[in-house]
Amino acid sequence: MTTLVHTADVHLRPDAQERLDALEAVLEAAADLGADVLTIGGDLFDRPADVETLRGDLRNRCFTDLPFEVVLVPGNHDVDAFRGDLFFGDACTVVADEDHFGTWVAPDGDLRVVCIPYCETAGDELLLALADREPFDGTDVLLFHGSLDAPIGADAGEEDTYRYFPVTEALLVELGFDHYLAGHYHGPHLLQFEGGAEFAYPGTPASTRSSETGRRRVVRLETGEGLAFEPLESFHYLEKRVTVTPGREDAVLEELREWVETAVTPTAHPSIVVDGVVDRAETEFAEELVGIADPDWITNETVSVEHVTAHPVIQEFEARLGETDWDDETKEAVWTRTLRAAGRVGSSRGLE
Known part of the structure; x- marks a missing residue:
């Protein structure tokens, strides 16, 4: 059985130590939960310029010598932070080639994560490629950063008026994944789609503004079971x-x-x-x-x-x-x- 832990929207910046502390709390929670993989659904950084200041900490303190792998995609805040061949640690894989989606398959072969690099809209070429992806017998998960067209009681930081990578439930259901793990909205939210597929926003692992109230969470997925929230010990x-x-x-x-x-x-x-x-x-x-x-x-x-x-x-x-x-x-x-x-x-x- 494979265990996945999901977070997003960390919004790291040098003047917000509580966010780096929250990322470390996420890593600790993933280890405690016996995770095989930690997925990060975009906006690891608050600004592209922060990558050079913080990459050393991530490489040496966070994403090296872990008992699980880290797979992340950029978000609208930090898509430019991942341009070029940057090394974030031996446990970290960044899927940032906007012309191709990436995949992570569990060693047991029972779970696959299909990762969409951030782009502002879901073009026909991307959707066709996802629809024609290789068949998979295990649990199939889609990881992306974007705005789900659904009544979600959460905001997206300072960008509520603009919809980044907008998708609908109908479009996602048509793609036929078992679970959808996303980033962008800052509050935790879990939805069940028609046909039984599940969708989750984990919310920020540390509150980035006073409207983000309540204890922060990560999402846990174990093959053969549904999505569940797990509490974090982080600033909120x-x-x-x-x-x-x-x-x-x-x-x-x-x-x-x-x-x-x-x-x-x-x-x-x-x-x-x-x-x-x-x-x-x-x-x-x-x-x-x-x-x-x-x-x-x-x-x-x-x-x-x-x-x-x-x-x-x-x-x-x-x-x-x-x-x-x-x-x-x-x-x-x-x-x-x-x-x-x-x-x-x-x-x-x-x-x-």
Whole structure:
């Protein structure tokens, strides 16, 4: 049985050490998972100019003397970084000849990776060559960097408005691969195509912007099984947003305490945003928040209930709500929602 681990969009650059650390975390995860091959689906570098600065580290620290092979294709960010005959390490194979696709076949003969060098569009000649590829009895995988035309809840860094190597599900299904491993979108996403084929974006192995929240992942594929995500120990942004209403202060504090204890790892960069209305002194609630989490993580937008209910508009609303013939449960729900909304307005620009 062959094991493949997949990553993409590392976006290495000299001034972002956490990304090189993330690549090393990927290599460690691949070794721990018993990988036979690690595939990198493009954008290993953030800019072509970074290759000369970082290639020594990759050659000597990352892509040499590994228990598995590394196979990578360029992406739109770094396609020019792989021009010419460059050596990245004895474990690394770069498929960058835009006139030909490359293949990697497992020693056991049970898995093949067909690698498409990056190009901006899928031309007829490439598609015909892929369709006419040599038959293969094992698990057949397509590796590329591009934009899948599907509702994917992730962005592609700073290039969301432009579609690089655009492909559709119908086009990929017609090619007849068992699995499709891609790069470009920065959030992890797994799709099952018609007929059972699977498609995955692994997302960035280290967050490159604050919108890339959550623990980062790699994709694992074992022959005879489906695709699965595996967590990484690498830099990532975490965000937690909660709204407080009077009487729920302790419940919210306990929710935050549990989140800090279970979700925040040493490689996380957490952010906690708390808004709403508290039925206690604002200073007291602020001190309780600081007792749970690092003050640098916290944005406290709460206001006291006295501040909200003292406003004439809120007082008039409360009086009119009391005159309705709604049941007590409905009135309580409406009042709670009103306090929540008024608290958000009050914390952002003040109740006037």
